[in-house]
Amino acid sequence: MGLGLVWAQSPHTTAIAIHSVSVDMPASDTVFPPGPGSDLAGKCLICHSAGMVLKQPALTQAEWKAEINKMRTVYGAPIEDSDVDALSVYMSKVNADQQAK
Amino acid sequence: MLQKWNSNDISRRRFLQIAGLAGSIGALGGARAFGAEPSTFRLPFANGERELSRAFPQKGEMILLRTRPPLLETPFDVFDQGVFTPNNRFFVRWHLAYIPTQIDAASFRLVVRGKVGKTLSLSVEQLMKEFEPVELAAVNQCSGNSRGLFNPRVAGGQWANGAMGCARWTGVRLKDILDRAGVDAGAVQVRFNGLDSGVVPATPDFIKSLDIDHARDGEVMVAYGMNGEQLPLLNGFPLRLVVPGWYSTYWVKMLSDIEVLDKPDDNFWMAKAYLIPDTPHANVVPGQTGYKGVPINRMVPRSFFTNLRDGDAVLSGHAVQMRGIAFGGDTGVAKVLWSNDGGSHWKEAELEKDYGKYSFRRWHAHYTPKARGEDTLMVKAINSNGVEQPAAANWNPGGFMRNEIESVKVRVG
Numbered sequence: 001m002g003l004g005l006v007w008a009q010s011p012h013t014t015a016i017a018i019h020s021v022s023v024d025m026p027a028s029d030t031v032f033p034p035g036p037g038s039d040l041a042g043k044c045l046i047c048h049s050a051g052m053v054l055k056q057p058a059l060t061q062a063e064w065k066a067e068i069n070k071m072r073t074v075y076g077a078p079i080e081d082s083d084v085d086a087l088s089v090y091m092s093k094v095n096a097d098q099q100a101k
Numbered sequence: 102m103l104q105k106w107n108s109n110d111i112s113r114r115r116f117l118q119i120a121g122l123a124g125s126i127g128a129l130g131g132a133r134a135f136g137a138e139p140s141t142f143r144l145p146f147a148n149g150e151r152e153l154s155r156a157f158p159q160k161g162e163m164i165l166l167r168t169r170p171p172l173l174e175t176p177f178d179v180f181d182q183g184v185f186t187p188n189n190r191f192f193v194r195w196h197l198a199y200i201p202t203q204i205d206a207a208s209f210r211l212v213v214r215g216k217v218g219k220t221l222s223l224s225v226e227q228l229m230k231e232f233e234p235v236e237l238a239a240v241n242q243c244s245g246n247s248r249g250l251f252n253p254r255v256a257g258g259q260w261a262n263g264a265m266g267c268a269r270w271t272g273v274r275l276k277d278i279l280d281r282a283g284v285d286a287g288a289v290q291v292r293f294n295g296l297d298s299g300v301v302p303a304t305p306d307f308i309k310s311l312d313i314d315h316a317r318d319g320e321v322m323v324a325y326g327m328n329g330e331q332l333p334l335l336n337g338f339p340l341r342l343v344v345p346g347w348y349s350t351y352w353v354k355m356l357s358d359i360e361v362l363d364k365p366d367d368n369f370w371m372a373k374a375y376l377i378p379d380t381p382h383a384n385v386v387p388g389q390t391g392y393k394g395v396p397i398n399r400m401v402p403r404s405f406f407t408n409l410r411d412g413d414a415v416l417s418g419h420a421v422q423m424r425g426i427a428f429g430g431d432t433g434v435a436k437v438l439w440s441n442d443g444g445s446h447w448k449e450a451e452l453e454k455d456y457g458k459y460s461f462r463r464w465h466a467h468y469t470p471k472a473r474g475e476d477t478l479m480v481k482a483i484n485s486n487g488v489e490q491p492a493a494a495n496w497n498p499g500g501f502m503r504n505e506i507e508s509v510k511v512r513v514g
Contacts, residue, residue: 014236014269014271014326014329015329016229016271016325016326016329016330016331017330017331018206018225018226018229018325018331018339019206019331020203020204020205020206020207021203021204021206021331021334021338021339022202022203022204023158023159023202023203023334024158024202025157025158025169025171025200025202026154026156026157026168027168027169028168028169030168046300046301047197047198047299047300047301047304048167048169048170048198049167049168049169051165051166051167051168051172052167052172052258055148055166055167055259056148056256056259057146057147057148057249057254057255057256057259058147058148058254059256063256067256074305074369074373075299075301075303075304075305076299076301076302076303076304077301078301098148099147099148100147101148101149101150
């Protein structure tokens with residue numbers, strides 16, 4: 001890949017060399033705990049790893065519903081209206097189990 | 102003379118000892134048996150257990166909050182090591198999961214378009230050669246830094262205090278770029294977009310805007326250098342917007358598109374997300390409704406101890422060195438004050454070298470504990486506009502702009 005080195009320098013700034021970059025991102029090995037609704041939770045992984053969910057503070061089922069609906073309406077999460085209850089029950093349980101950590 | 106007998110976060114070694122004692126998990130798999138088990142430690146709030154990860158490209162050991170898209174926090178001891186945060190320890194925060202992992206420095210282009218006289222398509226090389234380079238030390242802090250410490254807790258990225266860093270940014274003035282394009286008379290805002298995007302088509306692209314006068318203030322910068330090197334990919338290679346004194350949400354990474362607008366930007370990330378209550382300290386009562394929300398903007402002053410933590414042991418009759426960092430937010434640090442009696446009396450700390458008003462500023466002081474027991478040490482910054490850190494923490498449902506006075510309890514033996 002092209003450019004190699006370009007230097008920017010003036011009396012007041014640092015010389016910077018710019019090189020093309022190619023990296024690998026790590027895959028997440030965190031999974032949702034098994035239980036009723038874990039299959040629905042799998043859809044969350046389309047856009048983000050499970051850590052985002054598992055690291056949340058204690059949230060009520062109503063708060064989980066609000067989060068799930070935000071994901072659906074704002075970000076386009078492909079979760080059916082009819083699945084919101086079951087998913088929020090699952091999230092509340094998993095979330096409660098996490099709080100001792 | 103300083104020994105730790107009970108720290109909130111378990112050091113890597115201590116965790117490994119504990120894991121070893123627990124024993125039986127070690128039998129589960131080869132990775133653990135060969136000592137490749139990632140170390141964990143605990144942030145000081147419920148559900149604060151975190152893995153320390155070295156798995157991310159161009160990054161050293163970071164606190165893993167989320168793998169995809171990455172949320173990586175800087176371990177706080179890094180801030181004790183110097184005024185500038187090393188690139189490989191600088192915090193990382195992405196909103197959307199599609200992040201290019203290969204960027205060709207020669208073919209990358211920054212486009213400037215919209216309400217301008219002529220559209221530009223600039224290579225990194227052109228930016229470096231055809232514009233005057235500028236350099237600025239500035240703090241980059243997530244709007245939600247310290248969100249995990251909110252009480253009551255709020256949903257979102259559960260950071261402790263390490264979603265911030267200070268770097269020397271090298272780049273060109275946004276003003277110079279806009280001047281070359283020629284901004285139309287009716288321009289009101291400038292919108293910034295990077296190469297990242299959502300996975301689902303409906304996900305709103307992450308784009309942020311600044312008022313035209315702000316964009317042309319001569320301080321806002323398009324940076325290609327960070328602490329004398331190109332930016333790590335996860336911090337925005339090859340170009341990142343630098344908005345001194347403003348929260349990181351505006352510092353668009355992998356900046357590839359600048360659009361001059363003739364009306365205020367009403368996209369999701371400006372109109373719905375990153376809104377703060379339009380109240381002093383962005384503070385409301387939990388459950389409060391009916392207040393106006395405005396886009397988060399200027400930072401507020403903060404200061405921290407970097408060499409002392411809760412539970413550290415000190416000796417009565419022996420001087421204790423205290424040191425840390427402070428920043429003024431949207432202007433410089435005028436004073437850092439410390440207290441060893443829980444805030445009844447304050448004394449001025451010694452400020453170290455000034456790298457400019459948007460930079461971290463290191464401070465130090467010392468005190469001699471008089472009696473055994475517990476001392477509550479506090480530190481607060483006052484910025485050059487006279488703005489002082491508040492004694493009580495603010496609260497808002499977004500978990501934004503925390504800057505209360507920090508305290509550390511040490512045990513005097």
